[in-house]
Amino acid sequence: MTTRERYNKTISYFRENMPFAETELKYENPFGLVVSVILSAQCTDKRVNMITPDLLAKYPTVQAMARATPDEIFNYIRSCSYPNNKAKHLAGMARKVVQDFCGQVPETVEELMTLPGVGRKSANVITLVAFGNPAMPVDTHVFRVSARLGLTTGAKTPLETEKQLVRHIPRNLLTTAHHWLILHGRYVCLARKPKCQECGLRAWCRYYATSGYRL
Numbered sequence: 001m002t003t004r005e006r007y008n009k010t011i012s013y014f015r016e017n018m019p020f021a022e023t024e025l026k027y028e029n030p031f032g033l034v035v036s037v038i039l040s041a042q043c044t045d046k047r048v049n050m051i052t053p054d055l056l057a058k059y060p061t062v063q064a065m066a067r068a069t070p071d072e073i074f075n076y077i078r079s080c081s082y083p084n085n086k087a088k089h090l091a092g093m094a095r096k097v098v099q100d101f102c103g104q105v106p107e108t109v110e111e112l113m114t115l116p117g118v119g120r121k122s123a124n125v126i127t128l129v130a131f132g133n134p135a136m137p138v139d140t141h142v143f144r145v146s147a148r149l150g151l152t153t154g155a156k157t158p159l160e161t162e163k164q165l166v167r168h169i170p171r172n173l174l175t176t177a178h179h180w181l182i183l184h185g186r187y188v189c190l191a192r193k194p195k196c197q198e199c200g201l202r203a204w205c206r207y208y209a210t211s212g213y214r215l
């Protein structure tokens with residue numbers, strides 16, 4: 001099977017079986033999404049969604065959060081992983097948005113990566129989800145599922161995976177495809193024990209065909 005055929009089959013499958021795929025983080029505007037994305041590092045979306053209502057009720061705008069100290073923010077995010085670092089990142093992010101971007105969350109990956117707590121993957125998520133710009137954030141699920149399916153070959157880093165996926169997935173499908181791969185990795189193609197018998201992709205999955213993995 002050619003790479004093109006593999007992509008076509010995968011896209012067709014997801015289009016039919018997961019027509020609506022979107023982030024599980026709850027947010028109302030770009031600022032809220034940046035806050036959620038910073039909190040979501042090494043933390044579940046479910047936990048983040050429990051934290052953000054009170055946090056954003058206290059600091060509803062980037063200007064309000066910019067006036068807060070990390071210690072004040074810490075009180076609202078203590079149930080999250082790494083609350084000390086994340087409180088510093090949130091305070092620093094808000095100040096930078098106010099000082100350098102006139103209080104507007106920037107759109108480009110390069111600008112977003114200047115914000116404390118926002119690395120390349122997070123910047124890709126924000127530009128993609130908040131602004132609809134084409135991007136392919138590669139987290140552990142996207143990295144693993146792409147490799148297993150054979151959508152990527154020999155990719156050793158998230159950036160290599162990103163480049164291969166962007167080369168083959170139509171631009172207008174990148175947002176949805178990102179969520180397809182994440183959700184498939186989160187609920188079916190699990191890291192330790194993929195649920196291959198429940199998976200509609202196994203007929204052309206390279207991992208299934210070559211690993212001898214049969215449940």
Ligand code: SF4
Binds near residue numbers: 205207
């Ligand atoms: S067949 Fe198995 S390894 Fe392949 S994508 Fe499906 S769950 Fe993952």
